[in-house]
Amino acid sequence: MAPLVFTDEHDRAMEGMAGTRTGQSCPCLFLNFYAGAWPFHVPAARLSALGLRRKPLLHMDTAQHGHEPVLLHEAMELLSAQSGETVLDCTTGRAGHASALAEKIGKAGTLVCLDMDPGNLDFARQRLKNAAPTCRFFQANFAQLVDVLDAANIPAVDVILADLGVSTNQMLSDQYGLSFTIDGPLDMRLDPQLAHTAADLVNGLPEKQLADLIFNNAQDRLSRRIARGIVQARQVKKIATTAQLAGIVRSAVPYARFGQIDPATRTFQALRMEVNHEMENLSELLKVAPGRLKPGGRIGIISFHSGEDRVVKQIFRQWAAENRCEVLTSKPMVPTEFEMASNPRSRSAKMRVARMRMDA
Numbered sequence: 001m002a003p004l005v006f007t008d009e010h011d012r013a014m015e016g017m018a019g020t021r022t023g024q025s026c027p028c029l030f031l032n033f034y035a036g037a038w039p040f041h042v043p044a045a046r047l048s049a050l051g052l053r054r055k056p057l058l059h060m061d062t063a064q065h066g067h068e069p070v071l072l073h074e075a076m077e078l079l080s081a082q083s084g085e086t087v088l089d090c091t092t093g094r095a096g097h098a099s100a101l102a103e104k105i106g107k108a109g110t111l112v113c114l115d116m117d118p119g120n121l122d123f124a125r126q127r128l129k130n131a132a133p134t135c136r137f138f139q140a141n142f143a144q145l146v147d148v149l150d151a152a153n154i155p156a157v158d159v160i161l162a163d164l165g166v167s168t169n170q171m172l173s174d175q176y177g178l179s180f181t182i183d184g185p186l187d188m189r190l191d192p193q194l195a196h197t198a199a200d201l202v203n204g205l206p207e208k209q210l211a212d213l214i215f216n217n218a219q220d221r222l223s224r225r226i227a228r229g230i231v232q233a234r235q236v237k238k239i240a241t242t243a244q245l246a247g248i249v250r251s252a253v254p255y256a257r258f259g260q261i262d263p264a265t266r267t268f269q270a271l272r273m274e275v276n277h278e279m280e281n282l283s284e285l286l287k288v289a290p291g292r293l294k295p296g297g298r299i300g301i302i303s304f305h306s307g308e309d310r311v312v313k314q315i316f317r318q319w320a321a322e323n324r325c326e327v328l329t330s331k332p333m334v335p336t337e338f339e340m341a342s343n344p345r346s347r348s349a350k351m352r353v354a355r356m357r358m359d360a
């Protein structure tokens with residue numbers, strides 16, 4: 001795990017990094033954002049194979065801040081942050097949720113902002129510079145929550161929010177190598193200090209391990225075929241770019257098996273999860289969070305795939321069975337039709353919220 005770097009004391013070392021990997025609002029960001037505006041249904045994978053894309057939809061928030069916060073209204077309702085409270089945003093990103101939370105807690109409140117990506121954290125710091133609460137910024141993994149709160153001298157908080165995964169600007173930047181539609185180095189690390197890139201994994205792992213990784217992280221039933229394709233391709237030439245990997249995956253999957261989504265989608269998701277240790281981080285967060293929530297404190301987790309949601313559901317149930325919390329979402333909150341239409345990226349979002357018992 002990357003060493004803890006405290007940036008709330010204005011760690012200027014971050015500045016140089018921010019220049020290279022901020023993923024700052026890109027003027028053409030929305031050009032890559034698809035809204036399905038074709039007059040008839042054409043699966044995205046087929047469009048992509050034909051070198052075509054769906055018509056873009058413009059998002060003010062995405063254009064301005066690089067990301068549109070998902071389930072914002074629902075998160076504010078259920079987390080119900082109050083004036084003067086202390087809030088921890090584990091995944092500050094472009095500060096969409098953080099800005100709304102800052103308004104709720106006001107001048108007397110404290111907002112602790114974490115992100116493992118120094119570029120996004122720097123953006124959030126700028127966006128929140130006139131925010132009313134006391135804001136503290138930490139470039140850290142939320143799995144290090146205990147260390148961060150100790151360093152900030154905050155024993156417990158009223159609200160914890162984790163909006164998992166990646167922000168739109170990260171997804172659409174060629175520097176992170178997260179998207180199979182944008183060519184760039186096959187990196188995928190959200191924290192540049194992480195040890196292994198996606199290229200390290202696809203070029204170094206044995207075939208079986210690669211197949212297991214793709215199957216376990218993304219439930220891709222074609223994982224063995226894809227792993228075989230990757231291993232054959234890397235014997236000819238090192239796999240270094242996203243376009244190269246996407247091409248290899250697409251050629252490993254028979255055209256007849258192309259479905260609604262591009263065959264490279266799951267492989268990219270699986271690799272990103274592995275590179276950034278996403279499932280391990282989530283488990284660690286859920287292990288330590290109750291110990292750092294005040295009685296009556298709320299925790300909300302927004303997840304984007306079934307594996308994450310399952311873990312959150314099980315842990316919340318366990319806490320409830322132990323009489324430690326009340327689960328406020330018997331079913332996960334999902335975006336409205338309107339939100340899904342205006343922000344297609346929100347489609348797979350699920351949010352679960354729990355409130356710790358006063359006597360826990």
Ligand SMILES: C[S@@+](CC[C@H](N)C(=O)[O-])C[C@H]1O[C@@H](n2cnc3c(N)ncnc32)[C@H](O)[C@@H]1O
Pocket residue numbers: 067068069070090091092093094095096097098114115116117120140141142143163164165166167190281
């Ligand atoms: C979906 S975005 C959050 C967007 C944010 N809620 C907003 O409204 O702008 C996820 C963010 O969490 C960060 N992240 C992902 N995993 C993390 C982890 N384990 N620890 C800290 N930050 C993480 C990513 O770098 C990214 O900036």
